[in-house]
Amino acid sequence: MQQYRILCGKLWIPQMSLNKGYQVLPAIRIHYSGFKISSQMACRRALKAVNLIRRKDEAPADVWKGAVKLWFSWGAFGVCPFKGLRSLDQNVQQLFEQRDSENPTCMVQEFIPNVVCE
Numbered sequence: 001m002q003q004y005r006i007l008c009g010k011l012w013i014p015q016m017s018l019n020k021g022y023q024v025l026p027a028i029r030i031h032y033s034g035f036k037i038s039s040q041m042a043c044r045r046a047l048k049a050v051n052l053i054r055r056k057d058e059a060p061a062d063v064w065k066g067a068v069k070l071w072f073s074w075g076a077f078g079v080c081p082f083k084g085l086r087s088l089d090q091n092v093q094q095l096f097e098q099r100d101s102e103n104p105t106c107m108v109q110e111f112i113p114n115v116v117c118e
Helices: 002-008 032-037 039-054 085-096
Strands: 027-031 065-070 079-083 105-110
Touching (some): 027 032, 032 039, 032 085, 085 105
Antiparallel strands (some): 027 105
């Protein structure tokens, strides 16, 4: 049961993205509690952390493209693309504040153009 939860919930992605050998798209978690304290700081930290995992030059926050996702999301439900820090902040807010949402974290990933499937 636990393996099913880890695989289907995409809970494995942030951990596996830390090791370049697995070639998993860099991802980081944003915790609801940190976001409620300071949404801008939480989003800024998330972008900085993904850039560290990428081991590339840090992209300016206002042009950074990515996707913010809820765990256990299917068919693009719970997935919001963003461009820049302000857009990330708005989309994280939207996902966390959905009716009946009980997600304590969401995932931020860099946008990769022309991806056929996840």
